[in-house]
Amino acid sequence: MTSRLLVSALLLVACSLALASDPSPLQDFCVADRDSKGTYGCQCYTREWRGLQADDFLFRGLHLMGNTTNDVGSNVTAVNVAQLPGLNTLGISMARIDFAPWGLNAPHTHPRATEILTVIEGSLLVGFVTSNPENRLITKRLQKGDVFVFPEGLIHFQQNAGNGYALAIAALSIQNPGTITIANALFGSNPDIACDVLAKAFQVDIKVVQQIQSKF
Numbered sequence: 509m510t511s512r513l514l515v516s517a518l519l520l521v522a523c524s525l526a527l528a529s530d531p532s533p534l535q536d537f538c539v540a541d542r543d544s545k546g547t548y549g550c551q552c553y554t555r556e557w558r559g560l561q562a563d564d565f566l567f568r569g570l571h572l573m574g575n576t577t578n579d580v581g582s583n584v585t586a587v588n589v590a591q592l593p594g595l596n597t598l599g600i601s602m603a604r605i606d607f608a609p610w611g612l613n614a615p616h617t618h619p620r621a622t623e624i625l626t627v628i629e630g631s632l633l634v635g636f637v638t639s640n641p642e643n644r645l646i647t648k649r650l651q652k653g654d655v656f657v658f659p660e661g662l663i664h665f666q667q668n669a670g671n672g673y674a675l676a677i678a679a680l681s682i683q684n685p686g687t688i689t690i691a692n693a694l695f696g697s698n699p700d701i702a703c704d705v706l707a708k709a710f711q712v713d714i715k716v717v718q719q720i721q722s723k724f
């Protein structure tokens with residue numbers, strides 16, 4: 509009898525875990541106060557219809573190509589709560605990603621969001637790596653119209669796998685996903701992470717670490 513109860517209790521826990529999701533908003537919307545920098549989700553600019561404008565729910569310009577003349581040959585145009593205050597508390601955002609030929613959206617993670625991406629133009633080699641200890645690389649070459657998902661928090665990348673221009677549109681499961689670009693975070697932190705820490709972590713000579721640090 510006791511063991512049957514235990515099994516039921518465990519099943520209940522398993523079910524509630526499987527159903528875990530974002531809490532629903534408590535109101536129709538909560539337009540972010542443009543002045544509350546960095547504290548999105550805390551303050552609603554307007555709780556009433558009075559003073560509310562359609563522009564609070566609008567972002568213009570996603571048809572514009574980002575400038576890909578940079579070291580990696582890609583450019584992300586983010587549309588999150590910082591650009592579109594009406595997204596506040598709604599659990600969603602998006603981005604446009606432009607790629608020069610063979611351009612790379614370098615390995616990075618979004619600490620707070622799952623990302624779903626579709627290729628609008630060209631073809632992309634994409635991938636993500638599962639957590640320890642497996643660290644399995646899940647990778648695919650995508651064509652125009654393909655949709656791929658990058659699970660929350662996992663390190664992922666996208667590379668233009670062609671000589672032409674490529675374009676992707678991504679949606680993210682939070683208003684402010686955050687981005688940690690692995691190379692920048694480790695080798696371009698402010699102040700620097702001590703060379704011997706990185707040398708041991710990457711099992712290379714300190715000179716190699718200094719060389720990489722000099723690039724960021």
Ligand SMILES: *[C@@H]1O[C@H](CO)[C@@H](O)[C@H](O)[C@H]1NC(C)=O
Pocket residue numbers: 573574575576577578582583584
């Ligand atoms: C991305 O493109 C925009 C618009 O052209 C430009 O202002 C910005 O500097 C570019 N960012 C990078 C990292 O190249």
Ligand SMILES: *[C@@H]1O[C@H](CO)[C@@H](O)[C@H](O)[C@H]1NC(C)=O
Pocket residue numbers: 575576577578
């Ligand atoms: C793109 O960025 C590069 C490097 O910053 C700059 O030289 C170039 O003028 C920019 N192109 C456009 C169209 O803004």
